[in-house]
Amino acid sequence: QVQLQESGPGLVKPSQTLSLTCTVSGGSISSGDYYWSWIRQPPGKGLEWIGYIYYSGSTYYNPSLKSRVTISVDTSKNQFSLKLSSVTAADTAVYYCARVWYSSSWEIFDYWGQGTLITVSS
């Protein structure tokens, strides 16, 4: 059973950089059938896709966040990471990491981490 677990500081000051890591267990991040994604959910609001990465390092970002986002992968640790710079209160959200199972016929967000609440406040 694949499991994903987010880790990182729960409180970030405005203008600083938010950094999160997702550790994958029960499966290899180097498998060619998956992207590894970050999604966030502001309190009481809907889901927002941040971006995803392939094990080779190819990345795809939400255009509205692209200038501030970096997603990277460390296959030796079976982890992938998110950095979001110049954060404001609007970046306060539950951040999820997720596996995206893709084929020529679908892309499915099939496994999710439990999510971690990141609060941006001084």
Place this chain on the structure above:
Amino acid sequence: QSVLTQPPSASGTPGQRVTISCSGSSSNIGSNYVYWYQQLPGTTPKLLIYRNNQRPSGVPDRFSGSKSGTSASLAISGLRSEDEADYYCAAWDDSLSGWVFGGGTKLTVL
């Protein structure tokens, strides 16, 4: 403001049939598959429907999806109390080159 538009709420009584709509554009729903996710209170989203109308194994056939043009719908028949959850539609957007989600619909079983 989400790219895909859903009603913020829906409701029904046990046994009823309810539908949740999802409206998009030619660059997302109009040209790509629609997916539906269910988020039960305090849990992570779970795939309900993929490729517009396909159910993963384990999802009851009470749940069905459809798509027409730039809109999609999720129908839940034989409504049960355990269906009370938030429901999200999602699609790839060719113009944005990224995934877009609806704002979510909170389903209440009265």
